[in-house]
Amino acid sequence: MVTYPKLVVYYFSGTGNSENAAKWMADIAKEKGTKVSLINIAKTDRLAISSPESDALVVFVSPIHGFNYPPVMLNFIRRFPKGKNNVLLMNTRAGMLIGKWITPGLTGIAFYFSALILKMKGYSIKSMFPVDLPSNWISVHPGLNERTVKYLHERNQEKVHRFARKVLEGGSDFRGMYEIIQDTLVAPISLGYYFIGRFLFAKTYYASADCDNCDLCIKACPVKAIKKVDNRPFWTFNCESCMRCMSNCPKKAIETGHGYILVIALLSSLVFTGLFYRYFTLLFFDVEHTFLGFILEPVLFLGILAIWYRILHYAMRIKFIERMIVYTSLTKYKFWGRRYKALKNN
Numbered sequence: 001m002v003t004y005p006k007l008v009v010y011y012f013s014g015t016g017n018s019e020n021a022a023k024w025m026a027d028i029a030k031e032k033g034t035k036v037s038l039i040n041i042a043k044t045d046r047l048a049i050s051s052p053e054s055d056a057l058v059v060f061v062s063p064i065h066g067f068n069y070p071p072v073m074l075n076f077i078r079r080f081p082k083g084k085n086n087v088l089l090m091n092t093r094a095g096m097l098i099g100k101w102i103t104p105g106l107t108g109i110a111f112y113f114s115a116l117i118l119k120m121k122g123y124s125i126k127s128m129f130p131v132d133l134p135s136n137w138i139s140v141h142p143g144l145n146e147r148t149v150k151y152l153h154e155r156n157q158e159k160v161h162r163f164a165r166k167v168l169e170g171g172s173d174f175r176g177m178y179e180i181i182q183d184t185l186v187a188p189i190s191l192g193y194y195f196i197g198r199f200l201f202a203k204t205y206y207a208s209a210d211c212d213n214c215d216l217c218i219k220a221c222p223v224k225a226i227k228k229v230d231n232r233p234f235w236t237f238n239c240e241s242c243m244r245c246m247s248n249c250p251k252k253a254i255e256t257g258h259g260y261i262l263v264i265a266l267l268s269s270l271v272f273t274g275l276f277y278r279y280f281t282l283l284f285f286d287v288e289h290t291f292l293g294f295i296l297e298p299v300l301f302l303g304i305l306a307i308w309y310r311i312l313h314y315a316m317r318i319k320f321i322e323r324m325i326v327y328t329s330l331t332k333y334k335f336w337g338r339r340y341k342a343l344k345n346n
């Protein structure tokens with residue numbers, strides 16, 4: 001029995017996990033004779049989104065970034081037209097493997113925030129379903145090995161197929177809500193990531209001297225966040241850290257600059273303590289212990305980061321500086337830097 005004649009899946013994907021999850025849903029729907037539209041939101045006009053047909057089951061699939069959906073998906077949902085369809089919220093997040101036990105990622109506020117927006121637009125939420133695929137975030141942890149990637153891919157494909165059969169027959173699945181305690185605890189971090197963290201990470205990427213200017217990263221970026229400065233790729237604050245560029249660079253030239261970020265963080269903390277607080281405290285008030293200080297410090301930090309990032313970008317023409325930056329990037333090393341790309345489906 002199939003309850004829905006049509007399925008519309010909107011997905012965003014950096015390295016292929018969410019695209020796979022979207023396709024796994026679509027496969028089962030097609031098997032059941034449901035008409036399927038798979039829509040990659042990075043390739044649609046996100047300013048003029050057309051309404052889904054009224055009898056369609058609507059699905060949103062996206063990775064989790066900093067305990068939330070990435071801004072590109074949040075903005076898509078925010079601009080989504082009003083409607084009364086049934087909606088499934090899915091995510092793919094950082095699964096890991098300990099023995100045969102899949103450790104789950106953390107969804108944070110992604111489901112609740114999106115459900116709230118969609119509910120206010122008239123939609124009815126029928127599922128919140130997390131999928132623990134391999135983590136692609138090699139800026140913060142070593143890349144996963146092939147065995148882990150393959151195991152997580154296979155297990156999650158089965159899991160999504162079971163979920164698809166259930167929901168296409170009119171069922172619902174709110175297993176994402178079983179984690180409400182952890183999700184609530186990390187909510188403040190998700191705000192920190194949204195307002196500060198993602199901008200910091202945007203400036204951790206750079207192209208080493210191995211770059212041959214093929215421009216593939218610039219063309220493939222789903223949010224057009226890389227531009228050419230001084231005839232080399234330059235990461236702007238628009239970057240969503242989806243990891244696509246780093247995973248696809250044919251020269252493996254894109255790295256995360258752990259060393260220089262650490263140095264910039266130390267330098268800016270010196271600036272704060274040495275100049276900024278003293279100046280403000282003398283002239284106005286004790287800014288260090290006020291809400292204003294809480295806001296000003298990260299804003300200033302990002303300002304300093306932007307300036308240093310640009311200086312380093314030009315300075316990397318000097319071989320010695322380029323090598324220093326490369327050798328203090330963990331992603332450069334074999335034990336850490338395995339690039340992640342989701343497995344292709346059979």
Ligand SMILES: Cc1cc2nc3c(=O)[nH]c(=O)nc-3n(C[C@H](O)[C@H](O)[C@H](O)COP(=O)(O)O)c2cc1C
Nearest residue numbers: 014015016017018063064066067093094105106136
């Ligand atoms: C910048 C960034 C932040 C991430 N934050 C989280 C997180 O908060 N929780 C989580 O479980 N996984 C997190 N991950 C892991 C991804 O959500 C996960 O690997 C996802 O399946 C990638 O999907 P994609 O291949 O479709 O881009 C993060 C990954 C990146 C790159």
Ligand code: SF4
Nearest residue numbers: 211212214215217249
């Ligand atoms: S994909 Fe790699 S080699 Fe090509 S321009 Fe980007 S950084 Fe350079």
Ligand code: SF4
Nearest residue numbers: 221239240242243245
């Ligand atoms: S610059 Fe790279 S990591 Fe950032 S959004 Fe574009 S493809 Fe993703």
